[in-house]
Amino acid sequence: MCRMSFKKETPLANAAFWAARRGNLALLKLLLNSGRVDVDCRDSHGTTLLMVAAYAGHIDCVRELVLQGADINLQRESGTTALFFAAQQGHNDVVRFLFGFGASTEFRTKDGGTALLAASQYGHMQVVETLLKHGANIHDQLYDGATALFLAAQGGYLDVIRLLLASGAKVNQPRQDGTAPLWIASQMGHSEVVRVMLLRGAERDAARNDGTTALLKAANKGYNDVIEELLKFSPTLGILKNGTSALHAAVLSGNIKTVALLLEAGADPSLRNKRESCYIARAENLHF
Structure with missing residues (x-):
């Protein structure tokens, strides 16, 4: 379900979420161009259309949403952003695209998570490399103190570990x-x-x-x-x-x-x- 500021939830907004999740660009464009779906509408957890498309790795939908004015750095209730979701899922093309439109690496989730920590935890080396090139902090930590290197070590991701160590991880x-x-x-x-x-x-x-x-x-x-x-x-x-x-x-x-x-x-x-x-x-x- 989707809420648009204080407006009533609408079936059209829900259809837009379905389109973003499934990568149905034609339907997504139709709904957005109708003027009846806010490009930054949110579901009950604060998830946006851009976050859904970024999580699924649908670069065409991500591009359309951004070009239609989606706010790249909005945060879900948990603190996650579109960049975080793309990094977590290893969608390096989406990560690179978002950086081209001002995505920030500094936003944190409720447990202190960042895009770099998420990418390291799941062993996405190319994403880690992209994030570091765009200013991600190698010393990011979860609130329990776990670093990107710690999370990569836990998963046994040797290539990520070597990259992090070469980039100055402690x-x-x-x-x-x-x-x-x-x-x-x-x-x-x-x-x-x-x-x-x-x-x-x-x-x-x-x-x-x-x-x-x-x-x-x-x-x-x-x-x-x-x-x-x-x-x-x-x-x-x-x-x-x-x-x-x-x-x-x-x-x-x-x-x-x-x-x-x-x-x-x-x-x-x-x-x-x-x-x-x-x-x-x-x-x-x-x-x-």
């Missing part, structure tokens, strides 16, 4: 809970991302606020490829701030190969965690 910038890009990549099992970040100076022993490190999390999950990359940079194998070690985590999880990797790297099986347990007895029950 490899050790943590989220508010202390979770750094290396930590989240390790948790997700993205070994190639872990390798690239370590080579670019990621702190191998950076701990989240709960005291867990990337190695401990990888050991808990049994991500041996990640562990092998981390071990190349000599991470701490002893007791961590949370009172346990990566070897404890591996034994508790029953990950035999992980236990073997850590022991081979020099982990001490006699170390006791905060509960005064060393898990030697349990480890002896694992079959290598």
Whole structure:
């Protein structure tokens, strides 16, 4: 449903939204030219026709709406703009077009999201490149502290990560809970991302606020490829701030190969965690 300022919702406006969503340019032009549909009409959530067309990637409809005077930088109730939607969905042609008519990269959603953060989160490298060329802030953060690099690391988007790092992204910038890009990549099992970040100076022993490190999390999950990359940079194998070690985590999880990797790297099986347990007895029950 669509509201036009304080005017009554109309079936014609709803038809225009359908046309924008489906990419029916002929119908959209007919409705707009009738003079009975406001080019900036909104639905109940503040969505505009331009946002719908941008989300769907219908560049012809986007062009028509802009040329008919659509306000490019209007925000939905959530704070999203047409640029945000186009970036989120990876429609680089739409993103480039919107920039040609004054789209801004500075608008934020209610959780702090920007077009750059959205494009990075979904791995749209060409869009990220376009946004950076048009002034997007490489240091944008969600309100929880997550950066574009963090979101790309979470998704394992290696090309985006390399681009962001080359553009000045901070490899050790943590989220508010202390979770750094290396930590989240390790948790997700993205070994190639872990390798690239370590080579670019990621702190191998950076701990989240709960005291867990990337190695401990990888050991808990049994991500041996990640562990092998981390071990190349000599991470701490002893007791961590949370009172346990990566070897404890591996034994508790029953990950035999992980236990073997850590022991081979020099982990001490006699170390006791905060509960005064060393898990030697349990480890002896694992079959290598």
